[in-house]
Amino acid sequence: MEAQFKLLLQEWREEIHARLRHLVDEQEPSLLYEPIQYVLEGGGKRIRPVLLLLACRAVSGSVKKAWEAAIAIELLHNFTLVHDDIMDDDDTRRGRLTVHKKWAPDVAILAGDGLLALSYRILFRTHSDRFHDIANIFNEGVITVCEGQALDLAFESQETVSPDEYLEMIKKKTAGLLNISARIGAIIGGGSEDEVAAMGKFADNLGCAFQIQDDLLDITSDEQTLGKTFGSDVQQKKQTYLVIHALSHADSAGRVRLAEILSDSNTGEIEIREVRALFQKAGSLDAAKAAVSQFLASAQSNLDTLRKTPERSALFELVSYISTRNA
Amino acid sequence: MEAQFKLLLQEWREEIHARLRHLVDEQEPSLLYEPIQYVLEGGGKRIRPVLLLLACRAVSGSVKKAWEAAIAIELLHNFTLVHDDIMDDDDTRRGRLTVHKKWAPDVAILAGDGLLALSYRILFRTHSDRFHDIANIFNEGVITVCEGQALDLAFESQETVSPDEYLEMIKKKTAGLLNISARIGAIIGGGSEDEVAAMGKFADNLGCAFQIQDDLLDITSDEQTLGKTFGSDVQQKKQTYLVIHALSHADSAGRVRLAEILSDSNTGEIEIREVRALFQKAGSLDAAKAAVSQFLASAQSNLDTLRKTPERSALFELVSYISTRNA
Numbered sequence: 001m002e003a004q005f006k007l008l009l010q011e012w013r014e015e016i017h018a019r020l021r022h023l024v025d026e027q028e029p030s031l032l033y034e035p036i037q038y039v040l041e042g043g044g045k046r047i048r049p050v051l052l053l054l055a056c057r058a059v060s061g062s063v064k065k066a067w068e069a070a071i072a073i074e075l076l077h078n079f080t081l082v083h084d085d086i087m088d089d090d091d092t093r094r095g096r097l098t099v100h101k102k103w104a105p106d107v108a109i110l111a112g113d114g115l116l117a118l119s120y121r122i123l124f125r126t127h128s129d130r131f132h133d134i135a136n137i138f139n140e141g142v143i144t145v146c147e148g149q150a151l152d153l154a155f156e157s158q159e160t161v162s163p164d165e166y167l168e169m170i171k172k173k174t175a176g177l178l179n180i181s182a183r184i185g186a187i188i189g190g191g192s193e194d195e196v197a198a199m200g201k202f203a204d205n206l207g208c209a210f211q212i213q214d215d216l217l218d219i220t221s222d223e224q225t226l227g228k229t230f231g232s233d234v235q236q237k238k239q240t241y242l243v244i245h246a247l248s249h250a251d252s253a254g255r256v257r258l259a260e261i262l263s264d265s266n267t268g269e270i271e272i273r274e275v276r277a278l279f280q281k282a283g284s285l286d287a288a289k290a291a292v293s294q295f296l297a298s299a300q301s302n303l304d305t306l307r308k309t310p311e312r313s314a315l316f317e318l319v320s321y322i323s324t325r326n327a
Numbered sequence: 328m329e330a331q332f333k334l335l336l337q338e339w340r341e342e343i344h345a346r347l348r349h350l351v352d353e354q355e356p357s358l359l360y361e362p363i364q365y366v367l368e369g370g371g372k373r374i375r376p377v378l379l380l381l382a383c384r385a386v387s388g389s390v391k392k393a394w395e396a397a398i399a400i401e402l403l404h405n406f407t408l409v410h411d412d413i414m415d416d417d418d419t420r421r422g423r424l425t426v427h428k429k430w431a432p433d434v435a436i437l438a439g440d441g442l443l444a445l446s447y448r449i450l451f452r453t454h455s456d457r458f459h460d461i462a463n464i465f466n467e468g469v470i471t472v473c474e475g476q477a478l479d480l481a482f483e484s485q486e487t488v489s490p491d492e493y494l495e496m497i498k499k500k501t502a503g504l505l506n507i508s509a510r511i512g513a514i515i516g517g518g519s520e521d522e523v524a525a526m527g528k529f530a531d532n533l534g535c536a537f538q539i540q541d542d543l544l545d546i547t548s549d550e551q552t553l554g555k556t557f558g559s560d561v562q563q564k565k566q567t568y569l570v571i572h573a574l575s576h577a578d579s580a581g582r583v584r585l586a587e588i589l590s591d592s593n594t595g596e597i598e599i600r601e602v603r604a605l606f607q608k609a610g611s612l613d614a615a616k617a618a619v620s621q622f623l624a625s626a627q628s629n630l631d632t633l634r635k636t637p638e639r640s641a642l643f644e645l646v647s648y649i650s651t652r653n654a
Contacts, residue, residue, distance in 0.1 A: 032477035083440060087433040106414040109436055110477055113410060116443065117469040124463055135462065136451055142444040150359035150437055 005317040012053055016046050019071050023118070035099045035111035036118070039078050042094045045325075047210075048073045048177055051318065052185035055199045058311040061189020068125040069134065069188060073181050075119035076138075080145055080177070082112040087153060088236050116142070130187050137187070141180035148173025155239040166244050167208065174214070175207025194305060202302035202315065209295035210322055215240035216288050217325075219276050231272030237262050241291065242284045250282035296323050332644040339380055343373050346398050350445070362426045362438035363445070366405050369421045372652075374537075375400045375504055378645065379512035382526045385638040388516020395452040396461065396515060400508050402446035403465075407472055407504070409439040414480060415563050443469070453515065461511050468507035475500025482566040493571050494535065501541070502534025521632060529629035529642065536622035537649055542567035543615050544652075546603050558599030564589050568618065569611045577609035623650050 020040040027033040049070035056066040063070075084090075085098040086108050092098060100108035123138055151169040155161050182203035186196040218233045219242065233240050246258055258278055261271050279285050296319050306312045347367040354360040376397035383393040390397075411417075412425040413435050419425060427435035450465055478496040482488050509530035513523040545560045546569065560567050573585055585605055588598050606612050623646050633639045 029474055029477040029481060031481040032474055083436055086436060105432070106480060109410055109413060109439075110473060110480065112436075113439075113443070114470070114473045114477075116440070117466060117473055120447065120462075120466045121470065124459070124466060131459065132451070135447075139444060139447045139451060143441070143448065146437060146441045146444055147356055147359055150356040150441075153433060153437065154356060154358040 005314050008314065009050060012050055013046050015067075016049050016070065016074060017043070019067070020074065023071075023075075023122075031107060032110060032114050035082075035103055035107055036114050038102070039082060039099060039111065039115065040075075042096060044074075044078075044094060046074060047318075047322075048077050048181040051178060051203065051206075051315075052181040054311055054314050054318065055182045055185030055191075056189035058199070058306055058309060058315055059186050059189040059191030059195045060307075060309070061185075061191070065127055066185055066188045068122050069138075069184050072119045072123035072126075072138065073177065073184070075115050075122060076142065077177055079112050079115035079119060080149070082108055082115060084149065086112075087149070088232065090232055126188065128188055134184055134187060137180050137183055141176055144172045144176035144179075148176055152238070156237055158239070160247070161239040161244055163244055166239060166241060170208055170211040171204060174211035175204045178203040178207040178210070198302050198305040202299050205295045205299035205302060206319065206322065209292045209299065209319075212241045212288050212292050212295070213322060213325065215242055216285065216292070219272070219279065220285070231267075231269070231275070234261070234272050234275050235267045241288050242279045245284040245287050246279050246282040249284060249287070250278060254278050254282055292323065296320075332641050335641065336377060339377055340373050342394075343376050343397065343401060344370070346394070347401065350398075350402075350449075358434060359437060359441050362409075362430055362434055363441050365429070366409060366426060366438065366442065367402075369423060371401075371405075371421060373401060374645075374649075375404050375508040378505060378530065378533075379508040379515075381638055381641050381645065382509045382512030382518075383516035385526070385633055385636060385642060386513050386516040386518030386522050387634075387636070388512075388518070392454055393512055393515045395449050396465075396511050399446045399450035399453075399465065400504065400511070402442050402449060403469065404504055406439050406442035406446060407476070409435055409442060411476065413439075414476070415559065417559055455515055457514050461514060464507050464510055464514070468503055471499045471503035471506075475503055479565070483564055485566070487574070488566040488571055490571055493566060493568060497535055497538040498531060501538035502531045505530040505534040505537070525629050525632040529626050532622045532626035532629060533646065533649065536619045536626065536646075539568045539615050539619050539622070540649060540652065542569055543612065543619070546599070546606065547612070558594075558596070558602070561588070561599050561602050562594045568615050569606045572611040572614050573606050573609040576611060576614070577605060581605050581609055619650065623647075 023040060024033045024036050052070045052073055053063045053066055056063050081093060082099050085093055086100045086105050089100075090098050091101055096102075098108070099111050103111075120138075123135065126134060128134055148169055148171070151165070152173055155165070155169065179200050182199035183196050186199040191199070215233065218240070219231055221230070233243075243258070243262065247255055250258060258275065261267060261275055264271070299319050300316060303312055303315055306315075350367060351360045351363050379397045379400055380390045380393055383390050408420060409426050412420055413427045413432050416427075417425050418428055423429075425435070426438050430438075447465075450462065453461060455461055475496055475498070478492070479500055482492070482496065506527050509526035510523050513526040518526070542560065545567070546558055548557070560570075570585070570589065574582055577585060585602065588594060588602055591598070626646050627643060630639055630642055633642075
């Protein structure tokens with residue numbers, strides 16, 4: 001199964017890539033479409049469109065009617081990346097310069113806006129008697145992601161963030177698009193209300209696991225594997241799962257030092273490595289790994305309501321794919 | 328008629344304002360919804376929703392079904408203002424600080440994204456058997472506006488801009504939303520294809536007149552009347568109708584001096600007044616006024632295909648309203 005699943009994923013990814021590759025080919029004005037083309041050529045894991053297609057098949061639907069929505073969701077995801085990169089002032093993404101670094105912030109704002117508008121254009125090509133529902137869910141996903149990003153931004157100037165606040169943020173910011181991917185896929189596939197709801201919960205849990213894993217990778221992985229700046233969360237004073245855990249579990253010297261580093265405007269590699277050691281000592285890395293496992297276990301149990309199909313197995317595989325990813 | 332028209336406009340504006348005022352009342356997270364609320368409380372001329380409602384009535388439709396689309400178009404317009412203000416780095420808008428100045432650019436990017444998403448949410452509440460068409464036209468409008476903004480941005484680093492390039496830009500950037508307002512209004516009102524097309528052309532001409540008038544007001548009006556920075560186009564090295572005209576109609580000393588001021592990074596009030604005098608001498612102010620009149624005359628002739636109704640007269644009034652506005 002695993003080899004078969006990887007092959008299917010690979011096939012779908014190639015199709016997604018091909019469709020994205022030619023979406024805005026040589027369109028004018030170039031100041032809008034070149035940065036968009038650059039983003040769409042940048043690759044990525046395509047988790048969201050793959051989840052949408054799998055959800056469609058898991059309820060016995062044909063992916064043929066789901067391709068537009070799948071591409072739309074990937075465009076929507078890329079809109080969030082381009083605008084988030086400006087806000088986080090990240091230099092690199094997927095091993096390449098971010099749009100606002102390669103061009104300018106203005107161009108990146110506009111490219112993000114364009115990606116969002118294009119995502120609706122493609123979504124609206126979906127043929128479904130539930131078109132209105134699909135459009136609404138898609139749009140609520142956009143709003144949810146904006147809310148999640150606002151929470152994330154607010155955390156940067158908030159002294160303490162509770163675990164619950166953190167979970168609300170990642171459920172919106174990271175799980176938001178996975179949730180609508182899964183539900184829209186299930187709707188296009190003709191799933192029942194129960195199936196659509198189960199897919200949504202599955203995606204929420206998957207998304208939370210994904211984000212905590214991301215928090216972990218940012219500090220445990222190196223820049224080359226990651227394709228983006230190592231330790232950027234620490235540099236940006238992000239309230240990650242690790243920070244929140246360490247601030248209440250490290251010894252008092254550790255807490256003071258962590259707060260110190262997080263309030264210092266100049267954080268280099270030395271401090272990032274120090275923070276990593278501090279997380280290790282406070283048990284925060286282990287706690288994060290345990291949280292990832294727990295969310296993935298919940299995600300798996302959400303799938304119990306689905307019929308036993310090869311696609312349900314494939315969704316299980318998606319879970320284990322996320323738990324073993326390193327970038 | 329004029330008094331009656333003004334009363335109707337006033338009534339509609341109050342309704343639009345009331346609906347916008349309570350749209351995101353005290354919603355969380357505040358970092359997203361407070362700036363949005365601030366923008367929506369900021370007032371404005373509400374030209375686009377008014378046009379949409381008038382277009383609906385001009386084809387004998389009832390505005391009852393058009394309110395959601397009218398509010399959506401105003402949200403969409405405000406999205407463009409918030410993002411444009413970041414790109415232009417304008418300090419004030421409608422007499423108040425712009426969002427990125429009052430908060431920060433990051434917050435303004437997000438508020439703009441949120442406004443755009445909210446605009447779709449409200450649009451999707453429209454009850455119409457042509458919902459799919461309306462959604463498509465609305466979305467194409469978003470893309471058109473992004474293209475127009477990209478052209479405008481590109482002009483800033485382009486040595487010369489032709490009159491045709493300028494007209495393409497304003498047709499997309501300024502007329503784009505007026506165009507979809509008029510067409511969506513006519514569709515919701517049950518207009519024929521000819522009527523919808525005529526309304527679109529009317530709006531295009533109205534939009535071009537509106538933008539050239541805007542170019543004029545930026546340099547001829549004072550800051551208090553305008554509610555935004557006086558001479559901001561000159562400060563931002565914008566290729567306006569006036570600049571393009573003067574660069575090919577001023578005497579050679581004037582051209583050299585204009586190019587000099589437009590390439591200087593430090594432009595103050597003295598230079599702006601100098602540019603105004605230069606425009607005057609080159610006949611650019613008169614040429615702009617003539618262009619405005621011409622576009623308004625075309626707009627009026629576009630209305631000839633419509634039945635003679637009080638609403639058609641009201642659209643004529645909209646034309647004269649724009650030609651006499653001073654802010």
